[in-house]
Amino acid sequence: MAQSARGKREKWLNTTSGGEANRRKVLEELETVRALLMLLLLKLGTTPDEIGAALNVTARRVRQMIPSRQIKKLPIATTGG
Numbered sequence: 001m002a003q004s005a006r007g008k009r010e011k012w013l014n015t016t017s018g019g020e021a022n023r024r025k026v027l028e029e030l031e032t033v034r035a036l037l038m039l040l041l042l043k044l045g046t047t048p049d050e051i052g053a054a055l056n057v058t059a060r061r062v063r064q065m066i067p068s069r070q071i072k073k074l075p076i077a078t079t080g081g
Contacts, residue, residue, distance in 0.1 A: 004056070038066050043074045 034055075041051055048059035048068060055062070 035066060038062065039071065042066060042068050042071050045073055045076065 038051055042048075048062040052059040052062045
């Protein structure tokens, strides 16, 4: 069975120096970056299914992390051909 993304992060954090407080801070910052990237992807029109596939989680879990109904999509200009 494949190791989850969170498990991989925690394994990496356990091998870094700096103590438990530093590891927790780094983990919180990584989770914040992930949430911001997910927000950007949702604003650009990416579906929770696509994000979930990339993160190896279900679309339901993506919607739990960031409720997409509250997010206004960015208007994307298309180029004519």
